[in-house]
Amino acid sequence: MKIIRSFYIVTFCALFLGGYTRAVIVITTATGTGADSYVNYGSNQGVNYGSSETAQVLMGSSNDYLRKAYFRFDLSSVSGSITEATLSFRVTSPDNLTGGGPVKLYGLNDGVTGEDWSETGITWSNAPANTLGDTAALDSNATELAAFANINSTTTTVNFTSEILSFLQADTDNNVTFIVTGGSYLTGSPIRYNFYTKENTSTEPFPTLAITTIPEPSSIALILIALTTLVWVRRR
Numbered sequence: 001m002k003i004i005r006s007f008y009i010v011t012f013c014a015l016f017l018g019g020y021t022r023a024v025i026v027i028t029t030a031t032g033t034g035a036d037s038y039v040n041y042g043s044n045q046g047v048n049y050g051s052s053e054t055a056q057v058l059m060g061s062s063n064d065y066l067r068k069a070y071f072r073f074d075l076s077s078v079s080g081s082i083t084e085a086t087l088s089f090r091v092t093s094p095d096n097l098t099g100g101g102p103v104k105l106y107g108l109n110d111g112v113t114g115e116d117w118s119e120t121g122i123t124w125s126n127a128p129a130n131t132l133g134d135t136a137a138l139d140s141n142a143t144e145l146a147a148f149a150n151i152n153s154t155t156t157t158v159n160f161t162s163e164i165l166s167f168l169q170a171d172t173d174n175n176v177t178f179i180v181t182g183g184s185y186l187t188g189s190p191i192r193y194n195f196y197t198k199e200n201t202s203t204e205p206f207p208t209l210a211i212t213t214i215p216e217p218s219s220i221a222l223i224l225i226a227l228t229t230l231v232w233v234r235r236r
Helices: 002-020 162-169 217-233
Strands: 022-027 035-040 054-061 066-074 081-092 102-106 141-147 158-159 175-182 193-198 207-215
Touching: 022 066, 035 054, 035 102, 054 175, 066 193, 081 162, 141 158, 141 162, 141 207, 175 193
Parallel strands: none
Antiparallel strands: 022 207, 035 066, 054 066, 054 193, 066 175, 081 158, 081 193, 081 207, 102 141, 102 175
16 A cells, blocks of 8 residues: 555656646747848848848839848757747738738748858848749748738737647757748739847847747656655655
8 A cells, every 4th residue: 555655646746746847938039049130132132131120021013022031049948848839929011001911931941051041141142941033932941830811000919839839849959940921922012011120129029939848758757766766765
């Protein structure tokens, strides 16, 4: 009976501790090697916008009206298994136009060339996974994760949760890049979306990635061993 009671005690304690060892880590593009910027086609395809307070996504009928936004997060502070995640952007559409959506969220594939893109050096011509022609598309180095509908002129927060979870779980180098681009190339008036970057000090620290983790199985095993030993010693 003592052994059975000890087993129940250890199991209860392990479950109790497991519920309280979940950790939430909040990361922004200002954390570690994080970065945010956008790239612009046409006459500005060699221009860098790394110091801009917004990363723009623009869909229009002219070469200069095609822009894609890049956001990198440094996951080196994350330990354990990722169980939940929320990616948040603060977005506005200053032109107050509708149509032409949806806007699409991509993830830069793990380990591809260009994951270490420079915030002060990225342009349309060298951006990873970018299709260099006059298109909103990306190449096979990026995977589409989600899409969202048009946004009016009101500033709002756009969140992604389950759509990004497997992408984060598959990362092996603590370095993830999200790319936002228009779902289609428009004719007529351009539609612009401004994603606030870390350079914008008048708003909350967006873009933000909140990650929930639990200890690796090896850590849980150590807890169980310690508890078992404690109970065994106290029973002697």
